[in-house]
Amino acid sequence: MMTVDESYARCHDLTREHYENFPVARLVPKAIRPYVSAVYAFARTADDLADEGWGQSASPTPQERVTALDAYEEQLVNAAEGRAVCDEYAWIFLAVADTMKKTGAPLQLFRDLLSAFKQDCVKLRYETFDEVLDYCRRSANPVGRLVLILHGHADEQKFAWSDQICSALQLANFWQDVSIDIKKDGRVYIPLEDWATYGVTEEMFSSPPATEQFRRCMQFQVERTYAMFKEGRVLSRHLPFPLSMEIRITWLGGQTILDKIIAANYDTVSARPKINAFDKVKLLQKAAFTR
Structure with a gap:
């Protein structure tokens, strides 16, 4: 033993x-x-x-x-x-x-x-966005809470801000990987209620280029994910260095993924947006001066 x-x-x-x-x-x-x-x-x-x-x-x-x-x-x-x-x-x-x-x-x-x-x-499909958020509550939010606890921060307000950042980061990764996930194991995290709203079909997730319906649906996902990052970003202002820096890098990295999706006109079917070495340098610079 x-x-x-x-x-x-x-x-x-x-x-x-x-x-x-x-x-x-x-x-x-x-x-x-x-x-x-x-x-x-x-x-x-x-x-x-x-x-x-x-x-x-x-x-x-x-x-x-x-x-x-x-x-x-x-x-x-x-x-x-x-x-x-x-x-x-x-x-x-x-x-x-x-x-x-x-x-x-x-x-x-x-x-x-x-x-x-x-x-x-x-589970390969999600009916509603609330179902997706419940998954994020268990897949992503515990990590942020554990990081805070290990650093000696365990109050509910910090947890709430952290949850917003972690869920948003999980969502950004979902939107980044839509074509990869469906090809790998058939999984799609965009909720079926949004498929119906925007006229999205399963074939659109793996058949480039992205259709107009897919782009409008993806734009909706990106906008509400941005709002979650905005709500949680205040967390870093209430933490000491270097943890505050790590948190800023985390949410700035997630927002960078969203920015790249926007720059691709919401087409994550043709290519997977990803952060490169130059982006990482910019992230460090932004994290140093962003509050």
Whole structure:
């Protein structure tokens, strides 16, 4: 059985392997870096259980993935409640349980993440925008709340601002990836109620160039996502450096994705808008002077 310190070290190793996707682990205060690594290792591994190898021959079925995530959650709860953990990921659960104990991070946030991963395995369509937001509440918002908690910020107003930023960032990624998601596993996050409003059909998500109906529908998604970023951006003004800088980079990055969608005349079918190296430099500059 690994010690807690050994478990944290293994989580850190996993996080370090993915620095390109999770650079914050290099910038957070040293005192909380083990906790951040534990949260990342937990989420990264769960995401792999839900998504790795999707569509490849002999890959797990959607229900098999849900079953694996159920087992993962069972071991998480065992660790959080002080029971023995017998699982190949015991090192993750040991570190996460210690993180919850020392920081006050609630078990429910971790379980919310797992519920979203499970949902992604089996749910391909969303009837309403409220359904999409409920998914974001569990897939994105827990991450922002955990980041705040690990940094010692746990008041409801900061959580509310963070939720707006995290949900908006999740939505921006959805709009960015519409043609990729439907080709990969048939999933579409634009709600069916908006398909009906704008006359969008399933074929429009994977047949470039984007139709006028698709563009108008995408414009609607972008505008309401922009409004969410605007509502949440005040969070960074109420946080100390360097966390305030990280939050600004986060919402500015999301807005940059939306800007690129606008620049493409809302056609995310022909090409996936993405942030390049030059954009990252501009993001750093903006984050340094934006409040």
